[in-house]
Amino acid sequence: MKLFSQWAALSGSFLQLFSGQEQQQQQQNTEPAVDLPFLEHWGHYAAATYQRFENWQGCTACQLADIQQTRLNATWSTMFPAAFSRGYVGVNREHKEIVVAFRGSTHIMDALSDIQLFQSPWPLDISGSLVHSGFLQAYLAARPHVFRSLDTLLLASDDPELKDYTLCFTGHSLGGAQATLAYLDYMMHADQQMLSRNMPKLITFGAPRVGNKYFAKAINGARNFSNVDSLALRVVHEMDLVPRLPRSAYPGQYAHSDREIWARDTTDEESMDLVQCQTFSDSSAHDDGYLEDRNCSAGTNPLLWNVVPDHMVYPGMRLGIPKY
Numbered sequence: 001m002k003l004f005s006q007w008a009a010l011s012g013s014f015l016q017l018f019s020g021q022e023q024q025q026q027q028q029n030t031e032p033a034v035d036l037p038f039l040e041h042w043g044h045y046a047a048a049t050y051q052r053f054e055n056w057q058g059c060t061a062c063q064l065a066d067i068q069q070t071r072l073n074a075t076w077s078t079m080f081p082a083a084f085s086r087g088y089v090g091v092n093r094e095h096k097e098i099v100v101a102f103r104g105s106t107h108i109m110d111a112l113s114d115i116q117l118f119q120s121p122w123p124l125d126i127s128g129s130l131v132h133s134g135f136l137q138a139y140l141a142a143r144p145h146v147f148r149s150l151d152t153l154l155l156a157s158d159d160p161e162l163k164d165y166t167l168c169f170t171g172h173s174l175g176g177a178q179a180t181l182a183y184l185d186y187m188m189h190a191d192q193q194m195l196s197r198n199m200p201k202l203i204t205f206g207a208p209r210v211g212n213k214y215f216a217k218a219i220n221g222a223r224n225f226s227n228v229d230s231l232a233l234r235v236v237h238e239m240d241l242v243p244r245l246p247r248s249a250y251p252g253q254y255a256h257s258d259r260e261i262w263a264r265d266t267t268d269e270e271s272m273d274l275v276q277c278q279t280f281s282d283s284s285a286h287d288d289g290y291l292e293d294r295n296c297s298a299g300t301n302p303l304l305w306n307v308v309p310d311h312m313v314y315p316g317m318r319l320g321i322p323k324y
């Protein structure tokens with residue numbers, strides 16, 4: 001628990017960013033190619049959360065060649081309906097990566113309708129930032145498991161190689177919302193040296209909006225603050241309704257962070273076209289709320305938005321029909 005307390009201290013570089021001080025940009029690492037195989041790989045990890053991943057060898061989704069070698073370092077399953085969280089921290093030595101994966105809920109529409117208006121201030125260090133209270137409760141239930149595991153892997157481990165593994169937060173649907181919270185939490189609390197070694201990534205699939213525009217701005221800023229090649233992506237499949245929720249009661253109440261990758265169906269069932277959506281890095285220009293790229297999913301006809309089938313199919317993922 002001694003190490004765990006290190007996460008309580010904000011890293012200096014993060015505070016600098018939010019106090020408006022200039023950060024030197026020294027991009028040392030180049031972004032990985034965001035292509036379909038790249039997204040499918042992380043989609044496989046996210047899909048595994050829907051199965052009994054605790055027994056990795058016995059879980060069919062876990063046996064895909066690219067993730068088969070993963071060893072679980074932590075799992076959690078919190079069953080309180082208001083704080084449902086299930087997921088794992090896995091280490092894949094073959095690919096030199098550490099993955100933190102969160103499962104979605106089968107009651108997605110409940111979670112997005114009834115309690116959508118309740119928001120809680122989080123993270124407290126970012127003034128004005130508010131997030132969906134239900135998503136936050138779920139994430140906070142998982143948080144001790146996640147950080148204790150990352151502590152043992154990245155700080156306490158006598159295996160220094162782990163410190164250079166890529167770290168990725170991922171999840172589908174509400175799991176993507178929790179991954180988003182975990183990513184910001186990590187970016188705020190890990191020290192600069194750790195960040196520049198793991199190059200943290202956030203890759204979500206069909207995730208709803210998580211917080212308000214100040215939260216979205218913090219996610220976008222986290223990418224910048226540490227001379228780190230951090231990559232935050234939201235994959236939206238075709239006409240998936242879930243990323244369009246919760247709807248804002250007033251502008252900016254719920255906003256998406258950058259950067260959307262719009263995965264469009266092709267006539268080939270096994271393939272998708274990826275549209276790299278525009279990023280609006282100057283958020284001050286969008287005081288009425290974060291503007292999403294109208295040439296991407298935000299510009300589609302609401303009458304065509306659906307949960308089945310478009311929420312259920314993502315790169316690397318074909319999920320069953322959810323229960324409502």
Ligand SMILES: *[C@@H]1O[C@H](CO)[C@@H](O)[C@H](O)[C@H]1NC(C)=O
Binds near residue numbers: 072074158
């Ligand atoms: C997680 O990994 C660390 C570092 O390799 C190790 O010390 C610890 O025992 C692992 N925990 C589990 C539950 O495998």
Ligand SMILES: *[C@@H]1O[C@H](CO)[C@@H](O)[C@H](O)[C@H]1NC(C)=O
Binds near residue numbers: 025217221224282283
């Ligand atoms: C990130 O850094 C780039 C380059 O310095 C800058 O143009 C952009 O506005 C920054 N974005 C945020 C959200 O701070």
Ligand SMILES: *[C@@H]1O[C@H](CO)[C@@H](O)[C@H](O)[C@H]1NC(C)=O
Binds near residue numbers: 293294295
């Ligand atoms: C949408 O695409 C068109 C044509 O490429 C471009 O002119 C326009 O600026 C784009 N709009 C947005 C909001 O990105």
